[in-house]
Amino acid sequence: MVEQQADVTDLLLHHVYAPLVEDQHVRGVLPAPPATDAVRVVLGDKGEFAPDRLTAYEIPLRAGDEPRTPHDVAALLRAVHTGTHIYPRDKVGTVMGMTLFTVDPATVTPAPFTDDDWAFTLLRCLASPSTEEYPPARLCGFLFLAPDRLRLYFGAEPDLPGTTAADVRPGGALTALLAALPSLLDEQRLTKTDTDDPHCSRVVDLTGW
Structure with missing residues (x-):
């Protein structure tokens, strides 16, 4: 799991400077708390630091028994940050002052690899x-x-x-x-x-x- 999170971090470093989707840049990549097989990615405007202007997405790093690749994570992030997505109440929270959405990949069609x-x-x-x-x-x-x-x-x-x-x-x-x-x-x-x-x-x- 640590290796997967490191691979995701490595891929998303590029998007600190280049937007991941529209005008949104990666402002953080966080290892999810222990016992959570997931990674949390923080998106916001370039150069943004204020927690209330940042959004965190928690994405599982496993698809059944298979690991989810860094490109899978990027594709899901692009999909959930485009258009309107309805999250159940138990999938919305806060962490470190940021809104946190827990993504269910089964309800999301990943954006295509460009x-x-x-x-x-x-x-x-x-x-x-x-x-x-x-x-x-x-x-x-x-x-x-x-x-x-x-x-x-x-x-x-x-x-x-x-x-x-x-x-x-x-x-x-x-x-x-x-x-x-x-x-x-x-x-x-x-x-x-x-x-x-x-x-x-x-x-x-x-x-x-």
Whole structure:
């Protein structure tokens, strides 16, 4: 449970600066009290500190016997903070001066995973790789080219001098792409060396991968 809460905290750190939904930023991530398999996330305006202007949501970290992922938590938060939601009396309380809503995921349709979510997750995994899980590929830059295209720049490797760019499509098979990416950077049939991008020596098109 502590590991799950830490993973949620790690993902939501980004939303201290970037809004999670509309104009709402993450103002806190709290481990729920002992014996509660949940996490509490505090939302409010950017830079807000006043408890009466913040809202806390308690979200269970288990879906039956399965753990709920950090992205599941973010999707539920976006859903409950959009539109009108009626909470039973016993699901509304206060904590540290903030209104606290206890979310029942069975009554909520999670918000969909967005292309920006996908891109952010990919960039974080590449910028801080787990070498035990994926072979390292040194990310040294990126550029959003279109809603459905993200260009990744990788530093020189012994077999690939100069910078290699790889175009990927947000919304793809993230885990599979991360695992295969280092070996795909020298895929000749997908490589274009005559490129108008002055920041790289070649571009590998992985949008159809």
